[in-house]
Amino acid sequence: MKHWLPRAYLTTVYALLYLPILVLVVFSFNSSRTGYRWGGLSLQWYESLFSNHAMVQAMWNSLWLALAAATVSTIIGALTALALHRYRFRGKRVLRGMLFVVMMSPEIVLAISLLALFLLVGLQLGFVSLLLAHVTFCLPFVVITVMARLSGFDESLPEAARDLGASDFTMTRTVLIPVIMPALLAGWLLGFTLSLDDVVVSTFVSGPSYEILPLRIYSMVRVGLKPEVNALGTLLLVFSLTMLILSQWILTRSKR
Amino acid sequence: MKQTLLSLRGVSKVFGDRTVLDALDLDIDDGEFITLLGPSGCGKTTLLRLMAGFEQADGGQILLAGKDISHAPPEHRPLNTVFQHYALFPHMTVFDNVAYGLKMEKRPQQEIRERVEEALAMVQLGDYARRKPHQLSGGQQQRVAIARAVVKRPRLLLLDEPLSALDFKLRRTMQVELKRLQRELGITFVFVTHDQEEALSMSDRVVVLKEGVIQQLGTPREIYERPANLFTARFVGETNLFPGRLERVTDTSITVDVFGVHRTLRKPDFPVLEGQDVNVLLRPEDIRVLEPDADHGLPGKVVERNYKGSTLDSVIHLNDGTEVLASEFFDEDDPTFDYRLGEPVRVSWVDGWEWLLPSEPHDSASERLIDA
Secondary structure (H helix, E strand, O other): OOOHHHHHHHHHHHHHHHHHHHHHHHHOOEOOOOOOOOOOEOOHHHHHHHHOHHHHHHHHHHHHHHHHHHHHHHHHHHHHHHHHHHOOOOOHHHHHHHHHHHHHOOHHHHHHHHHHHHHHHOOOOOHHHHHHHHHHHHHHHHHHHHHHHHHOOOOHHHHHHHHOOOOHHHHHHHHHHHHHHHHHHHHHHHHHHHHHOOOHHHHHHOOOOOOOHHHHHHHHHHOOOOHHHHHHHHHHHHHHHHHHHHHHHHHHHOOO | OOOEEEEEEEEEEEEOOEEEEEEEEEEEEOOOEEEEEOOOOOOHHHHHHHHHOOOOOOEEEEEEOOEEOOOOOHHHOOEEEEOOOOOOOOOOOHHHHHHHHHHHOOOOHHHHHHHHHHHHHHOOOHHHOOOOHHHOOHHHHHHHHHHHHHOOOOOEEEEEOOOOOOOHHHHHHHHHHHHHHHHHHOOEEEEEEOOHHHHHHHOOEEEEEEOOEEEEEEOHHHHHHOOOOHHHHHHOOOOEEEEEEEEEEOOOEEEEEEOOEEEEEEOOOOOOOOOOEEEEEEOHHHEEEEOOOOOOOEEEEEEEEEEOOOEEEEEEEEOOOOEEEEEEEOOOOOOOOOOOOOOEEEEEEOOOOOEEEEOOOOOOOOOOOOOO
């Protein structure tokens, strides 16, 4: 039995996964400008990143957009999931199926059709068009996350609440929503992440009035890799790791 | 005098094309412990859900203390439910679970705290108020569910197979506990179960249900000793059914031919004619197993013996193949009391302990059935 073989295999896989990220983080602190030569520790690229007004603006724009898109799609998605779970109605299967269509269809198709729609109704491309587009592709993920939680939901809980004197509304507020809260948070975080790093749909439906971060980065690297991008990448990495840890913490704490 | 608390008048319920309850009438007395007993699918849970308001009846009326509550939503009915799987709110502590109903009534904080503590003390969970439901055992969760339901001091408590998820020993303890609670609180209990032993040991009255129709309503003793029909006889307890034919009918007695043995018995309540087929119903404990050379009884041989501690249960095959269950108490004066398998015996019963039922169409009377 060769013990080193699985070990070497795993090391290679993980190296391929994480080495590029590690390189990015290390070079974000590199003072040398040209190429990938180590020129000593420095925070100058972070400085130049934050002194770049357009870059900071794009960062805020992206954050606001992600917040809005995640929140709107969580509200609509949770209500959709509840309706699909609780009621029987005509076209229920079609409605559920259509959610998967949105999720499975190539992003480029969604992007083109949304652009065509916005042009058709004469919507100015900018924040509103971006928000509508992002809510559209976040929605199925939220619905599916919440529905998964609801399928394991004890149907006698709402009945117990009603039995103890709660109206339908009070029951929803005090029992239903708290119980599905982890799924709502998970759905929200999923939407937030999806919105934050979307390029394809955003390329089509954004306008000059509202520039967002992924598009900004994309246009930056097209004319050569600047060291500021390394710094930005590191910041995004730290941000998403924080979000991930936070969501895991919330989920384990609220488990059962 | 007994007062009627809850009245069901011609209540019907249909799910799709299946009639679950068909024009059912039932009066529940104030303060009684009444059990709805039947196999799964007999409509007992539906009946409970109609009382609670989780389902709406398709016909008929439900009256609580004379007031029509047929269309009232569950939150407006002064009765509470203990659910089969407890249905405790997982995100709340034990205290908040029990306090939920009182908060809905907008009671003052002080009163809520006192009443919740009192309810928890009553189910011996005073020290568990700060725990979450998942930190409790099944039996403890069950107690919380009961405390949560009775803290509102309902007129009527509905219990939907509340003990079915507990193990045997805990179930026994909870049965005793529930009886004690019912006595102390003076609340009317409507208890749903498919366990006939549970029904007999706990109830003041038992409602035997089959396919949405009440088969019999009576005290546990009436149900067990004087079943109204073959279904009740077979569902409640173990039963030997012997086919018999009436040979002679007088004003007070009848003579029945059971497997060629002629017995003169008390005349039953239902109308009888000579030559009519009847069922002679005998519980295992009514059976007497005699020596093979006894001068009466049906000959057979022992095919199974089960030592049960206080009783010796045996299965005897009569010569024609009919199976007979016998359950005999140990005789302290006879230390050799036991059977060998294959031992020939005679089977008889104590006069007057039999119960007669008219034979029912499409029913093979000699068939031995064990409760579901």
